[in-house]
Amino acid sequence: MRVLARLAATVAALGAASLLIGPAGLGPGESLRALVAGGPEAAALILREIRLPRTILAALVGAALGASGAALQGLLRNPLAEPGLIGVAPAAALGAVIALQTGLAAAFALALPLTALAFAGAAAAALVVVAGAGGTLTLILAGVALSALAGAMTSLVLNLSPNPFAAAEIVFWMMGSVADRSWQHVWLALPLMAAGAAVLAASARGLDALTLGEDAASSLGVPVARLRVQVVAGTAALVGAAVAVAGAVGFVGLVVPHLLRQAVGASPARLIPASALGGAAVLLAADIAVRLVAPDRDLKLGVLTAIVGAPFFLRMIWTERGREA
Amino acid sequence: MSLRSLTVRRGECPVVDRATLDVTAGEVAGLIGPNGAGKTTLMRAALGLIPHAGRSSLAALPPLARARAAAYLPQGRQVAWPVPVAALVALGRLPWGGADPDGAVERAIARMGLAAHRDRPATALSGGELARALIARALAQDAPLLLADEPAAGLDPAQQIRTMQVFAALAAEGRSVLVSLHDLGLAARHCTRLILMDRGRIVADGSPAAVLTPQRLAEVFAIRAAHADTPDGPLIQPVAVLDANDPKI
Numbered sequence: 001m002r003v004l005a006r007l008a009a010t011v012a013a014l015g016a017a018s019l020l021i022g023p024a025g026l027g028p029g030e031s032l033r034a035l036v037a038g039g040p041e042a043a044a045l046i047l048r049e050i051r052l053p054r055t056i057l058a059a060l061v062g063a064a065l066g067a068s069g070a071a072l073q074g075l076l077r078n079p080l081a082e083p084g085l086i087g088v089a090p091a092a093a094l095g096a097v098i099a100l101q102t103g104l105a106a107a108f109a110l111a112l113p114l115t116a117l118a119f120a121g122a123a124a125a126a127l128v129v130v131a132g133a134g135g136t137l138t139l140i141l142a143g144v145a146l147s148a149l150a151g152a153m154t155s156l157v158l159n160l161s162p163n164p165f166a167a168a169e170i171v172f173w174m175m176g177s178v179a180d181r182s183w184q185h186v187w188l189a190l191p192l193m194a195a196g197a198a199v200l201a202a203s204a205r206g207l208d209a210l211t212l213g214e215d216a217a218s219s220l221g222v223p224v225a226r227l228r229v230q231v232v233a234g235t236a237a238l239v240g241a242a243v244a245v246a247g248a249v250g251f252v253g254l255v256v257p258h259l260l261r262q263a264v265g266a267s268p269a270r271l272i273p274a275s276a277l278g279g280a281a282v283l284l285a286a287d288i289a290v291r292l293v294a295p296d297r298d299l300k301l302g303v304l305t306a307i308v309g310a311p312f313f314l315r316m317i318w319t320e321r322g323r324e325a
Numbered sequence: 326m327s328l329r330s331l332t333v334r335r336g337e338c339p340v341v342d343r344a345t346l347d348v349t350a351g352e353v354a355g356l357i358g359p360n361g362a363g364k365t366t367l368m369r370a371a372l373g374l375i376p377h378a379g380r381s382s383l384a385a386l387p388p389l390a391r392a393r394a395a396a397y398l399p400q401g402r403q404v405a406w407p408v409p410v411a412a413l414v415a416l417g418r419l420p421w422g423g424a425d426p427d428g429a430v431e432r433a434i435a436r437m438g439l440a441a442h443r444d445r446p447a448t449a450l451s452g453g454e455l456a457r458a459l460i461a462r463a464l465a466q467d468a469p470l471l472l473a474d475e476p477a478a479g480l481d482p483a484q485q486i487r488t489m490q491v492f493a494a495l496a497a498e499g500r501s502v503l504v505s506l507h508d509l510g511l512a513a514r515h516c517t518r519l520i521l522m523d524r525g526r527i528v529a530d531g532s533p534a535a536v537l538t539p540q541r542l543a544e545v546f547a548i549r550a551a552h553a554d555t556p557d558g559p560l561i562q563p564v565a566v567l568d569a570n571d572p573k574i
Contacts, residue, residue, distance in 0.1 A: 077405035077406075078405075205419060205423075208416060208419070209416060209419050210405070211404060211405045211406050211408060211413070211416065212399075212403060212404065212405075212413075212416060212459075212462070213399060213401060213403035213405075215369065215374055215397070215399045215401075216397065216398075216399050216403070218372075218374050218388075219372055219374065219391075219392060219395070219396070219397035219399075220392050220416065220417075220419045220420055220466070221388040221389040221391065221392030221393075221419065221420045222388070222419070223388060261406070261407075262407075265408060265409055265412055266406040266407045266408045266409075266412075266446065267406075267408060267412060268406065
């Protein structure tokens with residue numbers, strides 16, 4: 001798999017760059033020494049406790065979003081599917097917003113991500129209960145309804161916020177970021193993401209069969225109803241964890257699978273690992289960019305991914321149009 | 326494949342009504358009947374894809390064993406992604422965990438004349454090419470039974486004949502084929518046996534000559550057809566729709 005090898009190399013290179021770039025102004029040699037050997041106290045602290053968790057989180061969140069987008073597109077047989085569509089990401093955001101609003105977020109470090117995860121889990125459970133036995137269209141419709149509900153509730157919380165500062169805090173959080181995160185965030189997200197990734201990996205063959213439609217997939221021995229629950233659960237774990245630690249980072253789950261589809265021969269199974277690596281690369285690059293473009297303005301990750309991603313996506317659609325028919 | 330009193334209800338009304346049927350090795354059994362007679366529903370229920378009453382030997386199997394026992398070619402020609410033809414055909418190997426020790430994928434590609442198209446995205450194929458690619462996918466499954474739902478629809482005459490010849494070759498290998506068809510002439514010439522359905526029931530089952538009598542064509546299809554016997558087999562060409570009020574019926 002040359003595509004996967006190339007993507008992995010890109011992720012490694014961007015990960016290294018992400019470790020070496022920051023406002024502390026450490027040289028590359030100094031940074032590496034601090035990372036590996038400890039070195040002078042401040043440098044070691046910056047590398048090991050600030051930059052390394054940030055880099056790892058950027059890669060994890062990107063991978064989670066990319067893999068989820070690929071799996072959902074495969075399940076729904078629709079290139080427009082993305083993690084926000086089925087309501088899990090907006091529900092996680094709602095949880096975080098409630099934690100911020102109620103002051104719960106200040107109670108202990110992981111209060112916000114844990115609340116977000118609880119809401120993501122509840123949304124996934126609701127989705128499975130409502131749409132688990134129905135078809136693909138039922139799943140999309142239920143997801144859209146859940147998204148709308150979570151979005152409206154989020155607006156309500158903003159609407160009722162006691163002062164502009166509280167509202168601003170919520171709005172900034174929702175733009176998505178991996179800045180100022182700690183190892184706690186990594187350890188919270190990692191096991192959930194690993195579990196979600198394992199579930200998606202187990203669903204990969206079934207998603208390939210779904211290329212032929214649900215009846216043909218069933219006739220090939222794929223338990224389609226179970227596959228649907230698996231993909232929703234796996235995506236919920238991945239996206240719930242991603243939103244819990246990084247806020248709402250849009251566009252990666254939609255665009256990355258689309259970008260890589262042709263390179264992997266359009267197979268949904270092969271698109272999942274490729275999109276995980278591609279998503280990691282995109283978020284690492286975006287996180288480097290927010291530090292380089294406006295180091296003193298705390299540019300948010302989600303803002304940048306959409307600002308750069310959307311025109312790029314449009315250009316791609318422009319060059320591809322007519323080729324598909 | 327063995328069906329005993331297979332029944333599928335939609336609401337109160339039976340869509341397939343106590344269908345009893347055996348398809349044995351070496352047969353190309355044609356499933357015919359007007360639109361809405363229950364041909365597709367019978368196939369789906371036989372495979373256990375939809376809830377049903379009665380017994381189907383296939384539906385009783387666990388999913389993977391069933392997938393190894395019977396390949397299914399659904400009517401709708403769905404391909405969601407631009408997968409290359411060779412990869413599409415290889416999906417037929419999923420029940421075997423992707424393994425293909427006997428080269429079933431290559432044989433299916435050769436058999437359906439797809440060698441020149443193997444690297445093209447399936448979504449870029451013409452309707453006829455796509456139909457052949459999907460038949461090849463079902464052949465790659467290498468199952469002893471093939472259930473094909475209107476595989477000839479939308480194919481040009483040469484491709485229709487070739488498709489039926491492939492089914493005949495499968496039967497000659499000792500496999501069996503259950504194929505639903507709307508072209509009665511094609512069914513009469515290429516099937517060893519015809520099963521006629523009307524409003525959910527199997528109303529006739531036997532040799533093409535025994536099933537396609539003028540009286541049945543009138544009763545079930547409400548048509549009058551011209552018959553002729555030729556060295557290439559029977560010709561049956563529907564020529565007129567019968568009026569339900571006609572006293573002759």
